[in-house]
Amino acid sequence: MSIVVTGATGHLGGLVIQHLLKKVPAHEIIASVRNVEKAEDLANLGIEVRYGDYMDVESMKKSFEGASKVLFISSPDLDDTLRIRQHANVAQAARDAGVKHIAYTGFAFAEESTLPLANVHLASEYAIRSTNIPYTFLRNALYAExxxxxxxxxxxxxxxxxxxxxxxxLNAVSRNDLALAAATVLTEEGHENKTYNLVNxxxxxxxxxxxxxxxxxxxxxxxxxxxxxxxxxxxxxxxxxxxxxxxxxxxxxxxxxxxxxxTTEDLQNLIGxxxxxxxxxxxxxxxx
Ligand SMILES: NC(=O)c1ccc[n+]([C@@H]2O[C@H](COP(=O)([O-])OP(=O)(O)OC[C@H]3O[C@@H](n4cnc5c(N)ncnc54)[C@H](OP(=O)(O)O)[C@@H]3O)[C@@H](O)[C@H]2O)c1
Missing domain, CATH: 3.90.25.10 (UDP-galactose 4-epimerase, domain 1)
Incomplete structure (x- = not known):
């Protein structure tokens, strides 16, 4: 089994990898990053580091090769239409690489939200659905931090x-708790085609x-x-x-x-x- 984590040099991605390391051997984890030098500490842990930029479909496809599971961490870009394009690139790359299961970090209760960022996450979920890859939507709360x-x-x-x-x-959740929920979904069976609203x-x-x-x-x-x-x-x-x-x-x-x-019990069901x-x-x- 190999699990690819995108955004692995970010706050959430780094925490997910820490939790994954407690559950699977390092050689089963692949970090997909746009800045390989920034991921030196991950490489030192025995994790394979691959180059992948959300702006470049081919690079993402290469970084997904052989992946049974991908954790797709949403882009931090502040331009919402650009972010939707980046996310569509990642969905396309996952489809073309033959990824078996993709988990995506969205936004809790996105349909009901008036925040513009909710549209980015809904558009991204639909892009992922359009690939027919089994998905898990990890709809994250606002970060407690x-x-x-x-x-x-x-x-x-x-x-x-x-x-x-x-x-x-406010149903905010710490990044660490959200990271544990993601690592749990990536290492357990039975989360395909589920949507979890991970709120406090x-x-x-x-x-x-x-x-x-x-x-x-x-x-x-x-x-x-x-x-x-x-x-x-x-x-x-x-x-x-x-x-x-x-x-x-x-x-x-x-x-x-x-x-x-x-609120929901989705988070508790995954992490206690x-x-x-x-x-x-x-x-x-x-x-x-
Ligand atoms: N729920 C909330 O309250 C909340 C708050 C803020 C953000 N978010 C969302 O949650 C995501 C994860 O949060 P975080 O705290 O981990 O954010 P973060 O620390 O900013 O990490 C973002 C990650 O995305 C990577 N990235 C940026 N542009 C990329 C590109 N073009 N191609 C490939 N990778 C790219 C960054 O790479 P570098 O290390 O090279 O920059 C970094 O690894 C954010 O990106 C954002 O979509 C949620």
């Missing part, structure tokens, strides 16, 4: 957590995050809920570029509208109990 990260030390220092998320709940079974609000920050730090932190425009201005004032500030405010707005409140909010906050503050 986007919200729970060492930057929270600033909220502890100021005593306030500012968002435009209101009382909306216990969604939390930013009021709850402020309370956990208070409990963990021992310093009172309150959630201050602001408008979309105030949030954008706040983020620009703390140094974020305008497009990033706007994107963050759009995400918080989607949370405020209840878009990320929905995911990392708790308290544990995530402890880790984030230790890393600050």
């Amino acid at each position: 986007v919200f729970v990260n060492p930057g929270l030390a600033a909220s502890v220092a100021s005593g306030e957590l500012v968002t435009n998320a209101g009382t909306g709940k 079974p216990q969604p939390w609000s930013f009021d709850e995050l402020a309370q956990v920050l208070t409990d963990v730090s021992g310093k009172k932190v309150e959630h201050r809920s602001v408008s979309f425009d105030e949030m954008k201005e706040y983020l620009v004032n703390v140094g974020l570029p305008v497009p990033v500030a706007e994107f963050s405010a759009v995400i918080y707005h989607a949370i405020s509208e209840g878009e990320t409140a929905r 109990t995911p990392t708790s909010l308290k544990e995530a906050v402890k880790q984030a503050l230790q890393g600050s």
Whole structure:
């Protein structure tokens, strides 16, 4: 058996490979990367490193040769139409290389989302379906690290957590838990033609995050809920570029509208109990 992981030099891909190494020998894992030098540490672990660029179908096809399974990690490109083209390239390459099973990292409850990135993931799922390769859609939640990260030390220092998320709940999951779910799907039978919405079974609000920050730090932190425009201005004032500030405010707005409140047991069924909010906050503050 050989399992190809694309995006293997990225955060999620690197974690997936760490989990895979606990389940299968290194010689069964192939890293498909666009920058081979960046993957030296993977090669040192005994993992075969192959060149593959989502912009180049032939290179992806070569990187998939002989693969029984592929984990296709979505591109980080910010241009959504370009991203759809890249993803169609990868689907075409997987088809032409005769891949037996492809798992794709999409976005949870994509059909119901108002976020533009959801369209990229739906288009990519359809491109994969059009190949007739057995698939598993790993529809990932928003990463917990986007919200729970060492930057929270600033909220502890100021005593306030500012968002435009209101009382909306967030089903975010850590990259590590999502990586374990992917490694589980790649090494177990029975996941063909399944769609999993990998979200937190216990969604939390930013009021709850402020309370956990208070409990963990021992310093009172309150959630201050602001408008979309105030949030954008706040983020620009703390140094974020305008497009990033706007994107963050759009995400918080989607949370405020209840878009990320929905949950499933899909993640738990694959990995058991995911990392708790308290544990995530402890880790984030230790890393600050
Ligand atoms: N759920 C969420 O909250 C969330 C948040 C952010 C992103 N995402 C999505 O999840 C994906 C994985 O997340 P991550 O944290 O692992 O992202 P990441 O650390 O940015 O990793 C992205 C990976 O894609 C590779 N890549 C970029 N362009 C490529 C190309 N043209 N051809 C081949 N490989 C290419 C990168 O290679 P290099 O190392 O050479 O750059 C890297 O290995 C992201 O790419 C994005 O689609 C999800």
